[in-house]
Structures are given as structure tokens and as C-alpha cells.
Amino acid sequence: MFKFFTVPGNANSRSFSPFAYKAEALLVMSGVAYELEYVADFSKMPKGKVPVLQDGEQLIADSELIKAHLVQHYSLDIDRTLSAEQQAVGRAFRVMLEERTYWAGVYARFLDPAGDAFLLNEMLGGAPAEMKPAIAAAMRENVRNEMHGHGLGRHSAEQIYAFAIADIEAVLNYLGDKPFFFGDMPTTIDATLAGLFANWLASDFDWAVGDYLQTKPQVAAYVARFEQSVFGAAK
Structure with missing residues (x-):
């Protein structure tokens, strides 16, 4: 196992x-x-x-x-029905989401003051209370350095969130009314997308991307559909 x-x-x-x-x-x-x-x-x-x-x-x-x-x-072959063009589209969206859009959620949790309570009470919920401030400070410094090196951290919060919202709009425009990214069955790009959407929705504090997602009920519906399809039988 x-x-x-x-x-x-x-x-x-x-x-x-x-x-x-x-x-x-x-x-x-x-x-x-x-x-x-x-x-x-x-x-x-x-x-x-x-x-x-x-x-x-x-x-x-x-x-x-x-x-x-x-x-x-x-034999993970869930992408076997995808054409070469679909494989290329999925790869391009995945790289965009994982290499840029993802960082907006990291910024929100670790560097945006609005995410302080979420970091301390949710992400560090199992840590000893007296150690939480020091752990959080070290994590924030690490994230700050990583995002600065990436380049995205050199922008303002407003710009970082605007980039992410534009990326998400591109995803939703491509997704349209389809149950999953390429049709009726989830493929590997859906695993990427559902993981990001679920995490952004779980960041239930006041940040621009979270506020934007609240105006898009299809996002929560997509996550629920993915989880039922993939994890439902495993629960």
C-alpha cells in the first residue's frame, strides 16, 4: 500500500x-x-x-x-480520451494556475493582514498556542522571500489579486457549462483546478479573489461535483 x-x-x-x-x-x-x-x-x-x-x-x-x-x-489513464490539442490546452492552463494564480491564495493567507486569523486558527490550529506567533512569522518571511524571488511578490496586493481574477475568468470562460474541464468526466486538469478552487473557497476571510468567487456559484458547484465524482466512493 x-x-x-x-x-x-x-x-x-x-x-x-x-x-x-x-x-x-x-x-x-x-x-x-x-x-x-x-x-x-x-x-x-x-x-x-x-x-x-x-x-x-x-x-x-x-x-x-x-x-x-x-x-x-x-495505469493512471484518465487523460487517454483527450486529443493532443486538449492535452496541450490542459497543460497550458495547469501551468498558468500552478505557477501564477496559485500564489494569490498564498499571499492572502500569509501576507495579507486579512488572512492572519485564518493562518493562526485554521492552518496552525494544531500548534501550541505559545508557538503560533513565531511559527507564523517564520512562514510569512519564507513566503515573502519566495514571492519576491518569483517576481509576483513585487506587485501590490491589488495587482496580485487582479492577475488571479483574470486567470480565473479565463478558466470559467473555457469551462462554460461543461460539468468538467473537457466534458462529462474529470481528467487530471480537474484535479488541479478543484484543489485550487477548494482552497480558495476555504479561505473564508475578506480578500478580493474570495469575494469574486462568491459571485460565481458555479465554482462551488464545480468543486462539489468533482468531489462527489472522485472522492464520493472513497469516503
């Missing part, structure tokens, strides 16, 4: 990591058995982050590398 290293979420999201959510969805979609192990000390992980999949003695870090492992060794 696989062991899947992740971080917990709350009642509104399976994991506070969109990438861990995505990877767990791919595990379910591949039909393999696995057990969860929640990680508090990321320094023990191969690349200092989650998700990580343990297959025997092998540790696979990064959701895309986990996906490749499942495709190569465990």
Missing part, C-alpha cells in the same frame, strides 16, 4: 495544500490503495514540501512527478 504524506485541511477542503489535494485526487482516480500521513516538519520531506508519495522504498515528491509515476507504473 502507498503512503501519502500531506497536510490536513478543514471541513471545506481536504488539504490546505492545493497540490496535495490534487495528488490525492490522482491517487483515487488511479484506483490504488493508500494511507495518509500528516506532516508537520517539512524538513523531513525529500524536497522540503508536500505532497510526497511513498511507493515501497521510493519517495516521490511533487504532484506532477507523482502523476507521472502513477501514469507510468499504475
